[in-house]
Amino acid sequence: MSSPAPARPRPVHRAADLLAAYLPGSFYYSSARGVLLADGVHAHVRGASGNRAAAAAEALEAAVLAGVANPVVVGAIGFRPDSGSSLIVPAVVRRAEAPGGDSWTDGDLRPGREETPRPANQNPWTVVPRPAPEVYAESVREAVDLIADGELRKVVLARALDLVGEHSISVRDLLRDLVVRDPAAHAFAVDVSAPGDPAPRTLVGASPELLVSRKGNVVTANPLAGSRRRTGDPARDAQAIAELRVSEKDLNEHALVAAQVAEVLGRYCTGLEVPEKPEVMGTPAMWHLSTRVTGRVGPGGPSSLELAEALHPTPAVCGVPVDLARDTIARLEPEDRGYYAGLVGWTDLAGDGEWVVTIRCAEVSDKTARLFAGAGVVAGSDPAAELAETSAKFGTLLRALGAEGVA
Numbered sequence: 378m379s380s381p382a383p384a385r386p387r388p389v390h391r392a393a394d395l396l397a398a399y400l401p402g403s404f405y406y407s408s409a410r411g412v413l414l415a416d417g418v419h420a421h422v423r424g425a426s427g428n429r430a431a432a433a434a435e436a437l438e439a440a441v442l443a444g445v446a447n448p449v450v451v452g453a454i455g456f457r458p459d460s461g462s463s464l465i466v467p468a469v470v471r472r473a474e475a476p477g478g479d480s481w482t483d484g485d486l487r488p489g490r491e492e493t494p495r496p497a498n499q500n501p502w503t504v505v506p507r508p509a510p511e512v513y514a515e516s517v518r519e520a521v522d523l524i525a526d527g528e529l530r531k532v533v534l535a536r537a538l539d540l541v542g543e544h545s546i547s548v549r550d551l552l553r554d555l556v557v558r559d560p561a562a563h564a565f566a567v568d569v570s571a572p573g574d575p576a577p578r579t580l581v582g583a584s585p586e587l588l589v590s591r592k593g594n595v596v597t598a599n600p601l602a603g604s605r606r607r608t609g610d611p612a613r614d615a616q617a618i619a620e621l622r623v624s625e626k627d628l629n630e631h632a633l634v635a636a637q638v639a640e641v642l643g644r645y646c647t648g649l650e651v652p653e654k655p656e657v658m659g660t661p662a663m664w665h666l667s668t669r670v671t672g673r674v675g676p677g678g679p680s681s682l683e684l685a686e687a688l689h690p691t692p693a694v695c696g697v698p699v700d701l702a703r704d705t706i707a708r709l710e711p712e713d714r715g716y717y718a719g720l721v722g723w724t725d726l727a728g729d730g731e732w733v734v735t736i737r738c739a740e741v742s743d744k745t746a747r748l749f750a751g752a753g754v755v756a757g758s759d760p761a762a763e764l765a766e767t768s769a770k771f772g773t774l775l776r777a778l779g780a781e782g783v784a
């Protein structure tokens with residue numbers, strides 16, 4: 378028997394260099410844990426909903442046999458079981474680990490030295506809301522009635538904004554802008570072009586919500602639900618945080634998500650730890666109730682993608698009960714969500730990886746960007762407040778596009 382080839386040492390990269398090296402068509406993903414930049418396609422990973430972790434594992438094994446060193450599967454999966462997915466084993470992967478293991482200082486990720494980010498995409502925008510804001514508010518009202526009448530307990534209703542510029546949108550600049558504004562976010566850019574698309578299509582965003590990660594035997598999920606706009610005014614922000622902590626409506630909305638995540642992970646993990654009360658976490662645009670759930674898996678346990686598929690869709694983006702919520706979304710939302718409210722991330726041969734909920738994102742193609750934002754509707758939800766919440770959530774992408782205030 379021949380002895381295995383010695384492992385090739387991984388080259389060391391700087392996070393900021395990887396961000397700067399992003400080119401249209403690359404896969405980029407950064408989080409507190411590190412940066413992954415992938416280029417070229419060694420293999421496409423196909424597989425139906427619920428079966429993608431198995432397809433990914435097969436593709437990774439085949440890649441090893443074909444001589445790919447340390448292969449990973451990267452990409453995005455859409456919201457609905459019959460939505461598309463865009464998963465590949467890339468030809469080349471470059472990584473930068475966060476110094477000290479788990480967090481960046483702002484400077485690590487910043488390309489260059491600018492202090493105040495300026496939106497790099499200077500476009501005069503035409504904005505088309507889909508549906509019109511009052512129609513969205515009406516659908517929230519309808520969902521509240523459904524919740525009052527029957528079995529539906531929570532449904533997340535989303536709306537879209539189409540932004541059309543006069544010139545092509547630079548995904549590279551948009552990604553850079555999102556990372557510079559919020560180095561703690563899970564920032565991503567994924568080529569999701571499909572056959573027949575007139576121009577390449579890229580899913581780009583900065584999600585605050587970790588669906589699940591696995592590092593060695595440690596599994597972490599960080600569901601969010603229950604939100605307030607972050608204004609930047611210290612007194613109003615302090616009030617928003619104080620309100621969130623005691624709002625029965627938000628705490629109930631949050632508890633539904635945390636319970637589902639804990640229930641699903643409980644099927645796979647030992648030593649599950651679920652804090653009793655949520656914390657408040659902030660992004661530059663929002664405050665959210667947040668619960669960090671951790672557990673452990675044994676050797677040969679489920680991969681990060683298997684866990685992600687089992688968790689998706691959480692009630693943070695769909696609802697309770699899940700089938701009824703999905704049907705309600707299909708009936709009340711006029712636009713197909715596409716990749717929005719799906720998952721984006723990576724998984725490797727050992728099962729390590731990280732998957733985030735695809736929110737605070739846009740699908741960009743040439744001069745257009747389609748943004749989605751949603752809000753959880755529960756008993757007693759106020760349509761105007763839910764509409765305002767979606768406007769606030771659009772803020773992440775709108776600021777980066779230089780279109781703040783249009784939603």
Ligand SMILES: C=C(O[C@@H]1C=C(C(=O)O)C=C[C@H]1O)C(=O)O
Binds near residue numbers: 665749750751
């Ligand atoms: C659905 C979105 O966000 C989700 C819904 C939240 C809520 O309803 O409070 C909070 C965070 C996310 O889990 C979105 O940003 O589009």
